[in-house]
Amino acid sequence: MRSRPVADVRARNAGHLRGLNLETVLSVAMQREGSFTRAELIEATGLSAPTVGTLVSHLMQTGIVKDLGTGPSRGGRRPSFMEFNARHGYVAGIDLGPTRTRLAVADLRGERLTDRIIPTPVRLGPAALLSRVAGALRALMEEAGAPIDRLLAVGAGAPGAVDREKGIVTFAPNLHDWSHVPMRDMLERALGAPVQVENDVNLAILGEHWRGAARGHDTCVFIFVGTGIGAGVLIDGELHHGHHFMAGEIAVMCMGPQFIDVDFGERGCFETLAGLHALAEHWPEASQADPAGWVPSLFEASLAGDRRAKKVVDEVARLIAIAVANVGAVVDPSLIVLGGALFAQAESLVHDVRKIVERIRRSPMEIVSSALGKEAPLSGCLLVAANDARQRLRHGLREARVSPIPVAAG
Amino acid sequence: MRSRPVADVRARNAGHLRGLNLETVLSVAMQREGSFTRAELIEATGLSAPTVGTLVSHLMQTGIVKDLGTGPSRGGRRPSFMEFNARHGYVAGIDLGPTRTRLAVADLRGERLTDRIIPTPVRLGPAALLSRVAGALRALMEEAGAPIDRLLAVGAGAPGAVDREKGIVTFAPNLHDWSHVPMRDMLERALGAPVQVENDVNLAILGEHWRGAARGHDTCVFIFVGTGIGAGVLIDGELHHGHHFMAGEIAVMCMGPQFIDVDFGERGCFETLAGLHALAEHWPEASQADPAGWVPSLFEASLAGDRRAKKVVDEVARLIAIAVANVGAVVDPSLIVLGGALFAQAESLVHDVRKIVERIRRSPMEIVSSALGKEAPLSGCLLVAANDARQRLRHGLREARVSPIPVAAG
DNA sequence: AACGGATAGTTAAGAGGCTTTATAAAGTGT
DNA sequence: ACACTTTATAAAGCCTCTTAACTATCCGTT
Numbered sequence: 088m089r090s091r092p093v094a095d096v097r098a099r100n101a102g103h104l105r106g107l108n109l110e111t112v113l114s115v116a117m118q119r120e121g122s123f124t125r126a127e128l129i130e131a132t133g134l135s136a137p138t139v140g141t142l143v144s145h146l147m148q149t150g151i152v153k154d155l156g157t158g159p160s161r162g163g164r165r166p167s168f169m170e171f172n173a174r175h176g177y178v179a180g181i182d183l184g185p186t187r188t189r190l191a192v193a194d195l196r197g198e199r200l201t202d203r204i205i206p207t208p209v210r211l212g213p214a215a216l217l218s219r220v221a222g223a224l225r226a227l228m229e230e231a232g233a234p235i236d237r238l239l240a241v242g243a244g245a246p247g248a249v250d251r252e253k254g255i256v257t258f259a260p261n262l263h264d265w266s267h268v269p270m271r272d273m274l275e276r277a278l279g280a281p282v283q284v285e286n287d288v289n290l291a292i293l294g295e296h297w298r299g300a301a302r303g304h305d306t307c308v309f310i311f312v313g314t315g316i317g318a319g320v321l322i323d324g325e326l327h328h329g330h331h332f333m334a335g336e337i338a339v340m341c342m343g344p345q346f347i348d349v350d351f352g353e354r355g356c357f358e359t360l361a362g363l364h365a366l367a368e369h370w371p372e373a374s375q376a377d378p379a380g381w382v383p384s385l386f387e388a389s390l391a392g393d394r395r396a397k398k399v400v401d402e403v404a405r406l407i408a409i410a411v412a413n414v415g416a417v418v419d420p421s422l423i424v425l426g427g428a429l430f431a432q433a434e435s436l437v438h439d440v441r442k443i444v445e446r447i448r449r450s451p452m453e454i455v456s457s458a459l460g461k462e463a464p465l466s467g468c469l470l471v472a473a474n475d476a477r478q479r480l481r482h483g484l485r486e487a488r489v490s491p492i493p494v495a496a497g
Numbered sequence: 498m499r500s501r502p503v504a505d506v507r508a509r510n511a512g513h514l515r516g517l518n519l520e521t522v523l524s525v526a527m528q529r530e531g532s533f534t535r536a537e538l539i540e541a542t543g544l545s546a547p548t549v550g551t552l553v554s555h556l557m558q559t560g561i562v563k564d565l566g567t568g569p570s571r572g573g574r575r576p577s578f579m580e581f582n583a584r585h586g587y588v589a590g591i592d593l594g595p596t597r598t599r600l601a602v603a604d605l606r607g608e609r610l611t612d613r614i615i616p617t618p619v620r621l622g623p624a625a626l627l628s629r630v631a632g633a634l635r636a637l638m639e640e641a642g643a644p645i646d647r648l649l650a651v652g653a654g655a656p657g658a659v660d661r662e663k664g665i666v667t668f669a670p671n672l673h674d675w676s677h678v679p680m681r682d683m684l685e686r687a688l689g690a691p692v693q694v695e696n697d698v699n700l701a702i703l704g705e706h707w708r709g710a711a712r713g714h715d716t717c718v719f720i721f722v723g724t725g726i727g728a729g730v731l732i733d734g735e736l737h738h739g740h741h742f743m744a745g746e747i748a749v750m751c752m753g754p755q756f757i758d759v760d761f762g763e764r765g766c767f768e769t770l771a772g773l774h775a776l777a778e779h780w781p782e783a784s785q786a787d788p789a790g791w792v793p794s795l796f797e798a799s800l801a802g803d804r805r806a807k808k809v810v811d812e813v814a815r816l817i818a819i820a821v822a823n824v825g826a827v828v829d830p831s832l833i834v835l836g837g838a839l840f841a842q843a844e845s846l847v848h849d850v851r852k853i854v855e856r857i858r859r860s861p862m863e864i865v866s867s868a869l870g871k872e873a874p875l876s877g878c879l880l881v882a883a884n885d886a887r888q889r890l891r892h893g894l895r896e897a898r899v900s901p902i903p904v905a906a907g
Numbered sequence: 908a909a910c911g912g913a914t915a916g917t918t919a920a921g922a923g924g925c926t927t928t929a930t931a932a933a934g935t936g937t
Numbered sequence: 938a939c940a941c942t943t944t945a946t947a948a949a950g951c952c953t954c955t956t957a958a959c960t961a962t963c964c965g966t967t
Contacts, residue, residue: 573943
């Protein structure tokens with residue numbers, strides 16, 4: 088089900104060498120925050136001065152690197168500054184949620200130019216829905232002054248099982264009639280740009296790792312608890328998908344031997360025990376609709392000493408703590424991030440979970456609350472898109488080196 | 498705690514190019530089972546005929562590739578056959594067990610020349626113990642006709658927590674007085690060859706993946722149940738260690754909310770509930786010593802209808818099934834291999850576990866019994882050693898393109 | 908104000924490695 | 938015998954990299 092990427096990026100001859108060194112220089116250029124000089128590239132890449140010179144002039148011809156003119160001297164000849172042209176192209180993120188869909192447009196570094204939240208057009212079928220969303224994104228790009236033909240990559244998230252190789256949303260219980268929807272192809276046709284589809288919790292951990300609570304934690308896990316429950320697993324800085332793209336499907340975790348006999352699929356798994364629906368059942372004041380309405384009251388009642396509320400809260404904290412501890416035991420991350428509607432509405436819960444996990448096992452991993460909240464998957468979308476765009480740019484440089492001086496078309 | 502390997506294997510100049518192409522040719526040569534010709538290398542590498550010619554002559558000078566003379570014609574000039582010289586060096590495996598230690602000597606392909614089982618000298622301290630084991634390995638190599646100065650790499654396994662970066666056995670509960678033992682350094686001094694230390698369950702899944710039940714399953718998990726309980730996790734063909742080298746520490750998994758309050762560390766975790774000690778407590782006929790004595794009788798009694806035995810067996814099967822299902826949910830492997838003393842003594846158990854897992858969750862992963870049994874970690878040792886040796890050879894070619902024949906240090 | 912020294916970048920010359928083309932060796936098949 | 942195939946080596950040419958020399962500025966000191 089998974090093809091091994093035997094992508095041999097090794098150079099074989101002088102031509103490949105050139106392509107790789109172009110990539111190397113471009114990589115360094117993209118990593119730099121601001122402007123830089125040839126001398127700095129020489130230092131960073133280890134290449135010789137003349138080589139860097141020709142590589143840079145090549146990159147400037149394509150427009151990926153912008154000349155900024157000379158700067159102030161540092162004791163000798165004035166350096167010629169340049170910078171990575173982050174506006175050489177644009178990327179977009181689409182976080183498709185059950186009720187709201189978040190859109191954003193960013194430059195090649197992933198810096199947002201603009202974003203927007205629109206109601207998910209739930210009454211439409213998948214094709215029409217995605218077409219509508221794509222239309223909204225086109226409008227947003229126009230407003231941001233980002234020409235659509237400069238859209239180089241899109242990252243899209245869906246709340247369900249995703250086969251990211253085929254770009255298909257296999258199943259999304261919270262989206263009406265979504266089963267085997269070829270989301271990537273549909274969006275690519277509507278937008279004319281390559282799209283990567285990914286599960287929303289996976290995107291959340293990518294987002295938190297990039298710009299949120301998990302910065303610097305290359306092996307970490309996001310555990311999402313809301314109506315649904317799921318986890319995103321990052322290993323050595325890369326998402327772990329699993330053989331059937333079902334890694335992190337902790338909704339179906341079994342929470343104890345006592346749950347095996349009693350009609351398991353319905354009542355015994357993690358999601359049916361600790362998801363918002365389960366809580367609502369045990370808390371009469373829960374109007375099924377918006378958890379922001381009743382979840383805080385449940386936790387306040389518990390803190391105030393309400394027996395019934397306390398029991399519900401204690402039980403859910405325990406269940407989550409068991410999941411956290413057990414995922415931690417298997418994966419051994421340096422950090423676990425907790426997020427989702429439940430944690431968003433109940434600040435004390437993270438603390439409770441942390442305390443119980445410590446009782447279960449003197450655990451070396453940190454446990455923190457999501458820093459980006461509902462924005463996390465969208466950030467992940469932009470990261471995925473920016474990485475994809477940059478990879479395509481680099482790869483393009485390598486391929487298009489057939490003629491000695493590939494002049495920028497035009 | 499983990500250094501990212503930013504190993505830039507990219508060529509920068511012509512010299513590096515040569516090194517990489519040498520590696521490429523050698524890689525293909527090592528993968529071939531038997532003999533091959535220059536023409537086949539041209540086909541496999543994509544390099545031109547003259548280049549392959551010079552690379553091959555270089556490899557023959559070092560002795561890594563052996564000339565076999567010309568073969569029969571296939572309609573044209575007779576090809577000149579050659580083969581990878583698997584005896585250019587040797588590797589060894591050391592599986593240090595609580596009572597027995599397995600040793601093996603193999604060629605660079607990992608094919609065993611000889612092996613031996615010796616009693617682990619448990620009365621000695623770590624240093625003396627390892628010295629004794631190293632002595633036994635030296636003797637074994639001599640018998641096999643493998644000169645010790647040709648030992649290029651060693652893979653060693655220990656039953657406990659291992660910091661493989663530092664080569665230290667952090668803690669091994671089943672080895673007397675083993676805590677923070679610098680096993681790698683000790684063995685390297687005693688053997689004069691580079692040693693890789695790894696946890697034994699991790700080695701087991703490597704072994705099963707290489708030559709056992711997990712062949713072809715690049716993402717899979719070994720779950721070991723004996724006196725201790727542990728798991729080895731393979732992701733995309735590579736071991737997953739976790740941030741603190743504690744991935745797969747499923748001994749401490751919490752098996753249900755009811756176990757949190759009752760003195761957890763002692764009685765509520767997976768190992769204390771389902772390890773052999775736990776079983777022995779519930780089965781009076783268990784003489785604490787050898788599980789081969791009483792475990793089969795327990796399972797026979799259960800099958801025969803003994804209520805008490807059945808209850809014990811059912812409970813342990815359930816607990817293991819929960820662990821299997823939950824590890825499966827987090828990692829999403831294509832296969833889970835079950836092994837260890839418990840499964841070795843009770844063939845029906847794998848079947849029982851499989852049935853319960855299917856009841857918990859219609860799971861897409863296979864569940865099978867270990868094919869290599871107690872030999873699995875030793876196979877893993879040889880794989881680790883062979884890979885290390887081959888990598889060193891390739892790397893050596895790249896670096897030491899100065900002296901033609903790099904003789905192993907004496 | 909002039910000069911030495913430092914920094915940044917370019918041009919020129921040289922070396923290494925790969926590829927294409929040509930050549931040689933050794934068969935097979937008609 | 939002759940044409941053609943397969944395999945391997947030799948010669949010539951091309952590309953890219955590097956070192957060395959050179960240009961372009963600027964700073965600080967005398």
